[in-house]
Amino acid sequence: MSTQVKVKNRLSSTVQSLKPSGIRRFFDLAASMEGVISLGVGEPDFVTPWRMREASISSLERGHTAYTSNAGMLPLRVEIQKYLEERFSVSYHPETEILVTVGASEAIDIALRAILDPGDEVLVVEPCYVSYEPVIRLAGGVPVFLKTTMENQFKLTPQELETHITERTKAIIFCYPNNPTGGTMTAEEWKTLLPIIEKHDLMVISDEIYAELTYGRMHDSIAALPGMKDRTILISGFSKAFAMTGWRLGYVCASPDLLAGMLKIHQYTMLCAPTMAQMAALEALRHGRSDMERMIESYRQRRNYVVDGFRHIGLTCHEPDGAFYAFPSVASTGLSSAEFAEKLLMEEKVAVVPGDVFGESGKGHIRCSYATSMEQLKKALERMERLMGRLS
Incomplete structure (x- = not known):
C-alpha cells in the first residue's frame, strides 16, 4: 500500500508567476516543421573562428582543466581592460573592477542581485531583452517600463526617463545597441540623460553585448562619459562579436565595491567561468580582431539588404545602427505581432519573433535576425512578399 505524502506547493510564488519565454514557443513550433527558414535566433551564423577553437583545444591538450581565480584568469582581465580602453575609451582596473562571468546573462543576474533590496524599482528601457523582467523579479525588484518608439529610432528620451522615477527607483537597465530593435544612442544623446540620472542618484546597468556590432560609427558607452563610470555596471561578453555563443563567456565591469558584491554571488553560485572558454577569449582579444571585423562587414551588408527588402x-x-536585428512594423497588415508571426510560420515557413515578446513597446512589430546567409534572407523575403500579397 503506497503512502501519498501531502506537501505544499514546492515552487515559490515568484517562480510560479514568471511567464515562459515567448521566444521559445515559436522556436519549438518551427523545430517541429520541415523547411523552415528561421530569422528568430539571436545568434551569429558564423562558427567560432579557428584561432579561438585552436587555443581552447591546445589548453586541453596541455591539461589546463583546473579552476581559475573566481574573478577569471588575470591575463584575460588585463586584455579586457586594454580592449575596453582602446575601443570604447573606458578604463577598469583588471584586479578590482573586472569579473569574468558565465555569459553576459550571469553578469546581468548577479548585478541585479547585488544591488537590489525587496521592492526596489528598476527602470527597464523597452523593447528589451526578454530576461530583464524575470531576473529583476527573481532578485526581489519591481520592473518599471520605459517606452521607446520607431518614430524616435527607439532611443530613450529625457522626458520618458524623468516621468517614471519614484522614491523607490534604484537603477535603470538597458541594452544599446538594442536587442530587438537595433537602435543605438550617441554620446550627445546620453548627455541629455545624465542630469536626471545624477539628480535621482540612479545606478546604471548597461548591457553592451552588441557594442562591436555598429555600422558607420563606433559605439558610445555611457560609462565613458564624465561622472558615469562609478555609477555604471558595464556588461558585455564574447558571444556576439566573436561568434562564441556556446562558450558562455561574458564579463562585468564596475567600481571595486560593486564588483566585490557581485564576486560574492559569483563565488557561491558559479565559482569561475570555464577555463577552456577563457583561453579562447584570451586568443580572441589578442589576435581575433580581424575575424570580428569581417563578420561585422557581412552583417552590415545583410542589414542593408534586409531593410531594403522589408x-x-x-x-x-x-x-538599425547596431546589433543584427531588424524590427519592421506589421501594423499596416491589420494583424497583431503574434498573428502575423504565426501566419508567416504556418503558411510560408518563415520563423520570426513577435515584437510584444520584448514588451508593450514592441507591439505591432516583429524581430527578424539577419545573422543568417544572404541566400536564406533572399528566400525569406520572397516568402514574406507572398504573404503580404495575400494580406493586401
Missing part, C-alpha cells in the same frame, strides 16, 4: 514588400522598417 520596405519593398510594404513593411515600414527603421534602419
Whole structure:
C-alpha cells in the first residue's frame, strides 16, 4: 500500500508567476516543421573562428582543466581592460573592477542581485531583452517600463526617463545597441540623460553585448562619459562579436565595491567561468580582431539588404545602427505581432519573433535576425512578399 505524502506547493510564488519565454514557443513550433527558414535566433551564423577553437583545444591538450581565480584568469582581465580602453575609451582596473562571468546573462543576474533590496524599482528601457523582467523579479525588484518608439529610432528620451522615477527607483537597465530593435544612442544623446540620472542618484546597468556590432560609427558607452563610470555596471561578453555563443563567456565591469558584491554571488553560485572558454577569449582579444571585423562587414551588408527588402514588400522598417536585428512594423497588415508571426510560420515557413515578446513597446512589430546567409534572407523575403500579397 503506497503512502501519498501531502506537501505544499514546492515552487515559490515568484517562480510560479514568471511567464515562459515567448521566444521559445515559436522556436519549438518551427523545430517541429520541415523547411523552415528561421530569422528568430539571436545568434551569429558564423562558427567560432579557428584561432579561438585552436587555443581552447591546445589548453586541453596541455591539461589546463583546473579552476581559475573566481574573478577569471588575470591575463584575460588585463586584455579586457586594454580592449575596453582602446575601443570604447573606458578604463577598469583588471584586479578590482573586472569579473569574468558565465555569459553576459550571469553578469546581468548577479548585478541585479547585488544591488537590489525587496521592492526596489528598476527602470527597464523597452523593447528589451526578454530576461530583464524575470531576473529583476527573481532578485526581489519591481520592473518599471520605459517606452521607446520607431518614430524616435527607439532611443530613450529625457522626458520618458524623468516621468517614471519614484522614491523607490534604484537603477535603470538597458541594452544599446538594442536587442530587438537595433537602435543605438550617441554620446550627445546620453548627455541629455545624465542630469536626471545624477539628480535621482540612479545606478546604471548597461548591457553592451552588441557594442562591436555598429555600422558607420563606433559605439558610445555611457560609462565613458564624465561622472558615469562609478555609477555604471558595464556588461558585455564574447558571444556576439566573436561568434562564441556556446562558450558562455561574458564579463562585468564596475567600481571595486560593486564588483566585490557581485564576486560574492559569483563565488557561491558559479565559482569561475570555464577555463577552456577563457583561453579562447584570451586568443580572441589578442589576435581575433580581424575575424570580428569581417563578420561585422557581412552583417552590415545583410542589414542593408534586409531593410531594403522589408520596405519593398510594404513593411515600414527603421534602419538599425547596431546589433543584427531588424524590427519592421506589421501594423499596416491589420494583424497583431503574434498573428502575423504565426501566419508567416504556418503558411510560408518563415520563423520570426513577435515584437510584444520584448514588451508593450514592441507591439505591432516583429524581430527578424539577419545573422543568417544572404541566400536564406533572399528566400525569406520572397516568402514574406507572398504573404503580404495575400494580406493586401
